[in-house]
Amino acid sequence: MKRKTKRIIPQATQDDTEDTVRGYLHQDLLLRCDCKGLNRTIGFKWQITMKKEFCYLNSSSGDNTCTRPIETFKNVNIDNCSIRLTNITEEDNGTYVCLFTSKIYTRNIVHLKVNMTSLPPDSTTSNPVPGPSTSTGARTWVYFPTIAIAAVLLLFGCILTVLCKQRRNLPWMEMNQEYTSWNLRRSLCKEEKEMTFINDEHDGKP
Structure with missing residues (x-):
């Protein structure tokens, strides 16, 4: 064994x-x-x-x-x-x-x-006491909120600018609509008068 x-x-x-x-x-x-x-x-x-x-x-x-x-x-x-x-x-x-x-x-x-x-007295120690390390990822976390806030503010500014432009253009658009509506009524009245005149001639009315 x-x-x-x-x-x-x-x-x-x-x-x-x-x-x-x-x-x-x-x-x-x-x-x-x-x-x-x-x-x-x-x-x-x-x-x-x-x-x-x-x-x-x-x-x-x-x-x-x-x-x-x-x-x-x-x-x-x-x-x-x-x-x-x-x-x-x-x-x-x-x-x-x-x-x-x-x-x-x-x-x-x-x-x-x-x-x-x-x-x-004007010298510094060649090996300072180690403290918390500052890595690239940590700096990224510090910069990330700043970038996010700046992006939000920029987006808000763009939206506000578009709304202001639309608000400034609104009276002009309404005026154009009223002017177009008035021209349309005027054209309809003119056509109606012309049709009346043609009918009167056809009926022999002086």
């Missing part, structure tokens, strides 16, 4: 990305992690190795062992696993690893280098 062997399903390939981000002292800094197709049951996790601290935060369990404030965007967009560090200092230098599973297990590795000079 043959024994059934358990089939081993191979794990999905791990996909790693690695980047270095430079920030300025006291700057708010965004560390991006795009996790589209995230397995929401497992969630995502950040493992952080800073200058004097190792900590992690886990979105599924809500655990956060980091002592410094770290903001996530999971309540705004589940496919955005980015984090934001406010008022960064030298202590924030280190390696930040975003781990999540979608179709494959992925690690986004970010090495943070903090410049010990403050951000120039």
Whole structure:
């Protein structure tokens, strides 16, 4: 009797990305992690190795062992696993690893280098905090009511113009009808007189 062997399903390939981000002292800094197709049951996790601290935060369990404030965007967009560090200092230098599973297990590795000079006041941050996206379809929905209202107003204007023209032409049409009716009566009277004259001649009346 043959024994059934358990089939081993191979794990999905791990996909790693690695980047270095430079920030300025006291700057708010965004560390991006795009996790589209995230397995929401497992969630995502950040493992952080800073200058004097190792900590992690886990979105599924809500655990956060980091002592410094770290903001996530999971309540705004589940496919955005980015984090934001406010008022960064030298202590924030280190390696930040975003781990999540979608179709494959992925690690986004970010090495943070903090410049010990403050951000120039006339400069803007190179990675602003992600907000709601403005797509072409959304702009279309914004423009569509405006176009519809303009079309209705244009149609109303055309109808009003036609009615005004008809109203201005009405007295002239009535006058033409009266004039035509008067001419018709005049022609009938003239024909009647001519017929009377012919009959009188035929009867021999002077």
